[in-house]
Amino acid sequence: MSRGEVADEEGEFGGRVALVTGASRGIGAATARLLAARGARVAVNYHRSADRAQEVVDSIRRRGGHAIPLRADVTDPGQVRDLVAGVTAELGPVDVLVLNAAGLGAHEARIAPATELDWADLERVVTQQLKAFFLTARAVLPGMTERGAGSIVAVGAALARRPAPRFLPLAVAKAGVAAAVRTLALEAGPAGVRVNAVEPGLILTELAAHIPEPQRRAAADRAAVRRNGTPEDVAELIAFAASPRASYLTGGCLLADGGTALA
Template sequence: MSDLTGKVALVTGGSRGIGAAIARRLAAAGADVALTYQSAETAAKSVVAEIEALGRRAIAVRADSADAGEVADSVHRAAAELGRLDVLVNNAGIFPSKPFEEFTVEEIDRALHVHARAAFVGAQAAVGHMTEGGRIISIGSNLTDHAPFGGIALYNLSKSALNGFTKALARELGPRSITVNLVQPGATDTDMNPADGEHAPNQVGLTALGRFGAADDVAATVAFLAGPAGRSITGAILTVDSGTNA
């Protein structure tokens, strides 16, 4: 396991699913962890309690990732309350899905704000607190490389922005020894997309391994990138999708 002893991480959207798994995994590796949530306060407090039970410090910050001010404030609060910031994980996300003609401008803006603008603003705020060895890791989607069904044009538009952002920012922050990477999950067993759900058989049929991934599979990849072994990996896009895009 990666050694993150003495490090502080912020995981956006860390109250459930992949975000919660990442928060727990980073804490298990030794990091103190801040996490944001929009509405799931009870779930966020539960994750905080689990992290504290590991002997680590943890805080939950309410922040809507569609609000640029709240995104920046959550970063600054994490650094202030936990004393530093070494790792930013841009995980918060939504899944807008319907025929593209039906999306309103407001829905388009929200998806772009949550996925693209929040990652940009969060990184802007984070680098002011980071020293050499900082890590910025975003959570994208394997669907941006291969769209096997309709209804995801807006989702893919907003998530695809992270691909170019990751590569450009990695180049820009390289001289400061801050790495920037993107992890792209595929079908992952969470409460939003359970492995025994209505649409699971179709998703499983697309994978090479014949199964859903687990949230901890993604979390393990993030922890590796956040740790010492990931120091020479930057500008990379790592796909964790049970071989769907193979």
């Protein structure tokens, strides 16, 4: 929920159930808060950060919203099944799915020139990211198609279309997510389910804390808006893509890089 924003049960997500994976911090947390502020009943998924997830839930409840924390490793098929079953039992069937969890921590993705990487470095990142996307989307799609409605939004990365040196594994993984989004949009569209992605550039989350300040400033200078992005910037685009306002948008990959790609 945005800072100071009180939940509106009659908002555009009123009566809808949203599952946000990887929602204990950063973009996921900002998205969970925003969807709750606009009326959604939100399942805040986390893997390791129970305290952080509870903080997100508490912040939503303080402003009159409805949220619950649910633990699951979204790269584990059994845990994903239990996660979706838990959301359904506690809140109702999933209407909005935000695929934010990457399936691995930032420290697990090696950043180095391709010639210094092993196959295992690439395989680990690509496999975990695509499992996090595929397993969760597959778990909710049958219910959405049966009801004839639903929205899935994946958090990709600008790297999928504008690569950067030393980020080969992540660029390949996020390109795979973009391809999966377009394919699922074709398959699920006739049943009333929309599938989109938001592709952020450099966003000032905890995962970007390892980036030296001069590099962050340089990235801001390259952006047309002359600043770095925030989790709230990305959450707004995710909420738009998931909302009825975007009813004719599917298979889209919305670039959220402040105009960096224009340079």
